[in-house]
Structures are given as structure tokens and as C-alpha cells.
Amino acid sequence: MSNLELYIHIPFCEKKCNYCDFVSFHANYDVVNKYINKLLSEIESKKYLANDYQICSIYIGGGTPSFIDSKYINFIMESIQNNYNVVNNAEISIEVNPNSVTEEKIKSYFNSGINRLSIGLQSTNEDELKTLGRVHTYNDFLNAYNLAVHSGFKNINVDLINGIPGQTPESYKKTLKLVLMLNIKHISIYNLIIEDGTPFKTMLANNEIQLPLENDILLMDKITKELTEYYRLNRYEISNYAKSGFECRHNLGYWSDVPYIGFGLNSSSYINNTRFKNKTNFNDYMSLDYTGYMISTNQNSYYDDVKIIDTKDHINEYVMLGFRKTSGINVDNFYNTFNQKFDDLFGTALKIYQGMGMINKVNDNYFMTENGLNISNSILSDLLL
Numbered sequence: 001m002s003n004l005e006l007y008i009h010i011p012f013c014e015k016k017c018n019y020c021d022f023v024s025f026h027a028n029y030d031v032v033n034k035y036i037n038k039l040l041s042e043i044e045s046k047k048y049l050a051n052d053y054q055i056c057s058i059y060i061g062g063g064t065p066s067f068i069d070s071k072y073i074n075f076i077m078e079s080i081q082n083n084y085n086v087v088n089n090a091e092i093s094i095e096v097n098p099n100s101v102t103e104e105k106i107k108s109y110f111n112s113g114i115n116r117l118s119i120g121l122q123s124t125n126e127d128e129l130k131t132l133g134r135v136h137t138y139n140d141f142l143n144a145y146n147l148a149v150h151s152g153f154k155n156i157n158v159d160l161i162n163g164i165p166g167q168t169p170e171s172y173k174k175t176l177k178l179v180l181m182l183n184i185k186h187i188s189i190y191n192l193i194i195e196d197g198t199p200f201k202t203m204l205a206n207n208e209i210q211l212p213l214e215n216d217i218l219l220m221d222k223i224t225k226e227l228t229e230y231y232r233l234n235r236y237e238i239s240n241y242a243k244s245g246f247e248c249r250h251n252l253g254y255w256s257d258v259p260y261i262g263f264g265l266n267s268s269s270y271i272n273n274t275r276f277k278n279k280t281n282f283n284d285y286m287s288l289d290y291t292g293y294m295i296s297t298n299q300n301s302y303y304d305d306v307k308i309i310d311t312k313d314h315i316n317e318y319v320m321l322g323f324r325k326t327s328g329i330n331v332d333n334f335y336n337t338f339n340q341k342f343d344d345l346f347g348t349a350l351k352i353y354q355g356m357g358m359i360n361k362v363n364d365n366y367f368m369t370e371n372g373l374n375i376s377n378s379i380l381s382d383l384l385l
């Protein structure tokens with residue numbers, strides 16, 4: 001049976017962070033309750049899509065899944081286990097925020113079969129946390145981390161951001177060191193991007209915040225490289241570092257052409273050569289009747305967007321996502337997927353970037369070098385059909 005991944009979106013947060021452009025908002029108990037009922041009905045109604053698949057990973061993300069009562073997470077887990085063929089060793093992750101996760105919640109997650117916790121810390125510096133608009137402290141994170149370890153979680157990720165307004169290479173180094181000293185198994189480090197429509201965008205325009213200088217960002221990247229290597233975490237994707245065996249299987253699946261179904265507001269699915277985008281508007285999503293989904297003659301009406309992926313699109317996505325991984329693209333896998341040789345399609349551009357030291361080839365894998373990853377977007381634009 002082929003592998004399939006499941007993603008479940010919980011769009012609720014205590015408060016909106018200053019940099020956030022995700023589909024997330026505050027909601028009361030009643031709204032959460034109604035949303036979960038809709039979500040459960042979607043999960044059940046789409047089970048037939050997964051008839052020929054086994055579920056290799058599940059990811060409960062948001063938003064802030066730990067913001068809602070743990071009984072809802074249990075309902076979701078029960079529904080998936082009852083309706084889908086989940087393999088025994090499936091990776092099952094949940095995102096949590098340090099201040100909304102309690103001992104009761106962490107234990108309940110663990111007992112429901114969740115085996116990977118992703119904690120959104122972002123920084124250990126209290127001023128930087130305030131600037132970001134985070135609602136937790138570094139101490140909240142330490143409590144959450146200790147609870148997770150004592151509850152039995154062995155696979156824990158910590159999310160960090162660099163390039164925060166007011167952040168210096170020294171303060172970033174301190175954050176990274178404090179986290180790595182915990183013997184953390186996985187770390188995701190994202191460069192802050194100021195997105196349209198966020199408070200940061202306005203604050204930047206009004207000169208209320210100042211971003212670190214380009215040189216300082218480069219220094220932070222250098223610190224990341226040195227410290228992660230020192231603590232023996234491998235960079236396996238542009239923004240992700242893990243101890244051997246702790247690479248996030250769910251994300252590796254996204255970058256390796258594994259199909260997935262996303263449930264909930266604004267979620268995306270990729271299955272049977274088609275991409276589906278769930279409703280982004282909350283009321284639109286809530287007005288759907290999923291009990292009639294399977295027999296509906298107009299399934300497209302359940303989505304904001306449906307796109308059939310032709311071979312050209314498929315190759316472009318395969319290359320774009322595959323080069324995010326430091327292992328890059330295996331030419332045999334490429335040939336088996338498309339019946340075309342990778343070198344025949346991209347040989348000229350590959351040679352140029354190999355000559356510049358941006359792309360390397362070892363055995364049957366083409367991958368971006370450290371320098372290549374730093375300018376990956378411009379390289380990728382030359383590797384599109």
C-alpha cells in the first residue's frame with residue numbers, strides 16, 4: 001500500500017502574533033465546539049479517498065492546537081484511528097504553545113498516540129518575545145519542555161525565528177545555545193519575513209521597529225551552522241535541523257511527493273494528481289455539509305481551489321520541493337516517477353550551477369551546496385520547465 005499523510009488544522013490562537021499571516025484567530029468555546037464537529041464530519045466523510053493508502057504520518061497544526069481543550073484532540077485522534085488505516089509506527093505530531101499546554105494536555109496527547117511535540121518558542125529573550133507579540137515567556141517554554149519529557153515524549157521539535165527586530169547575533173546565539181543544551185532532537189529556524197497585512201508591516205512602515213542589518217543576519221546564519229554542527233544536528237532541509245533518525249517524516253513527505261489530505265479551514269490536499277484547497281473563509285467552511293461529500297456531483301464546491309496537476313506542473317513542484325532537502329533529488333527516483341531523465345531536462349542549468357559551486361552531485365543525487373541553499377530561490381527559477 002502507498003503512503004499517505006494527514007494534516008489537521010486548528011485555526012485558534014489566544015492572541016495574534018505581530019508577524020503572523022496564518023489563518024488563525026481567537027474564538028470562544030462555542031465556536032471551537034462547532035468547528036471541531038465540522039472537522040470530524042470532514043475527516044469521516046473523506047475516508048474513502050484513503051482506501052488504497054496507509055497513513056504514515058499525521059500532523060495537527062495551526063493556529064495553536066494546544067489552545068483548545070484536549071478532549072477535542074482525543075476526538076480527532078479517535079476519528080482518524082476509526083476511519084483510516086494508520087500504520088503502527090506512524091509519526092503523529094502536534095504543535096503547542098508554551099503557555100497553553102498543561103500537564104493534563106500533554107499527558108492526554110501522549111495517551112492518544114501522539115508521539116511528536118513541536119513547541120513554538122521563537123526566542124528565549126523576553127524583549128524579543130514581546131516584540132513578536134508572543135504570549136509566553138522563556139520560563140513557560142522550560143515548564144512545557146520538562147512536562148513533555150517527563151510525560152514520555154522523546155521526539156520534540158522547537159521552532160525558532162531569527163532576524164527579529166532588535167535581535168543581535170549575540171542574543172540569537174544565546175537563544176540557540178540554550179535550546180541546543182537541552183539535547184533537543186529537532187529544531188526549525190525560520191528567517192523572519194515581514195508579510196503584508198501583519199502588524200509588523202505597519203510598524204516597519206512607521207519606523208516603530210527596525211530589522212537587523214543584512215550582515216547581522218549572515219552572522220546569525222553562521223552561528224546556526226556552527227552551533228548545530230557542534231551539537232550534532234544535521235541540516236536536512238533549508239530551515240530544519242535534526243539528530244540522526246529524528247528528521248520530521250511528515251515534512252520530508254511533503255518534499256518527496258508523498259500525497260496528503262488536509263482537513264479543516266484553509267487546508268490543502270494533494271492526492272490523485274490533484275491539489276485541493278479547502279475554504280479559507282470561516283463561515284464558508286462552517287456552512288458545508290460533509291455528510292453528502294462522497295456522493296456529491298459537485299465536489300469542487302467544497303473547495304476554494306481545485307487544480308489538476310499535469311506532468312509539467314508535477315515536475316516543477318517535484319524539483320522545487322526536492323531541492324529544499326539537503327539530500328536533493330535522486331535521479332533514479334525522478335526517472336521512476338516521470339519516465340524522463342533528470343539530466344536530459346535540466347543538464348545545462350545543472351552544469352552551470354555545478355561550475356559555480358552551488359549544486360553538487362554525489363552518487364545519484366543532485367543537491368544544493370550550503371552556498372546554493374542561501375540563494376535557492378534564484379537557482380530554482382532556472383530549474384523550472
Ligand code: SF4
Pocket residue numbers: 012013014015016017020021022024062063064097120
Ligand atoms: S501562535 Fe502561531 S498561528 Fe497563532 S498567531 Fe502566533 S504565529 Fe500565528
